[in-house]
Amino acid sequence: KAGVTQTPRYLIKTRGQQVTLSCSPISGHRSVSWYQQTPGQGLQFLFEYFSETQRNKGNFPGRFSGRQFSNSRSEMNVSTLELGDSALYLCASSPESLGNEQFFGPGTRLTVL
């Protein structure tokens, strides 16, 4: 099976812009989670989607949002970008609930200038 794929791999934006990142889970996986990774804060949970519904949400401002499509592909959107949003954004897919194994994609490196 193909692994989790994320596009684009690298992105450069300026403050105030918005960005959309895409994630395609492993075939058959219905749960998709998003994480932000920074040197200072480490890996932090953003949100999880299951069957097109947001099931869990971390402690991030409303500028961070996501959605999931009927084919389980997911997108996350960050509006009004801030310098502190520069990070590696990771997507992980799981076959069922979040308690099961999660498999990560390579991430999207977002740089905000």
Place this chain on the structure above:
Amino acid sequence: GENVEQHPSTLSVQEGDSAVIKCTYSDSASNYFPWYKQELGKGPQLIIDIRSNVGEKKDQRIAVTLNKTAKHFSLHITETQPEDSAVYFCAAVSGAGSYQLTFGKGTKLSVIP
């Protein structure tokens, strides 16, 4: 919410020696504890996991132990090899109404040939 502490932050060992990384968690309802290995430029890779009804699990040179009473779990790598050099993350999933994955800050393991 859940809090996961991981030690040490850096670890250097000679090739062939063992490496041990320790984590503690705060939420007694946590029931799933995965370990991830992250190499430069890649997403985290699940290497082993343990559930709260098991005390120890082994997979070749890797083992994980869990002490529910003390709320700590450890990763043991024996006969280390240079390709084991990477950043290792522990994580916990709390079953108390939320299923988000909380990560430790990571351990950078260097195996010296």
